[in-house]
Amino acid sequence: MKRRYYNRYNSANRAASLMERMEVGGIVGPGNHAGKREILVEDAVG
Numbered sequence: 001m002k003r004r005y006y007n008r009y010n011s012a013n014r015a016a017s018l019m020e021r022m023e024v025g026g027i028v029g030p031g032n033h034a035g036k037r038e039i040l041v042e043d044a045v046g
Contacts, residue, residue, distance in 0.1 A: 027039070
């Protein structure tokens with residue numbers, strides 16, 4: 001996900017800031033040893 005935002009905004013700092021805000025907001029979990037994050041919210045379709 002971070003890679004997708006990095007490409008869109010062309011800034012690693014902005015992408016990292018967005019990921020940190022999503023972690024604080026409870027949307028994603030902390031990064032693991034491989035840099036991957038667990039998504040904590042379910043898809044809200046409808």
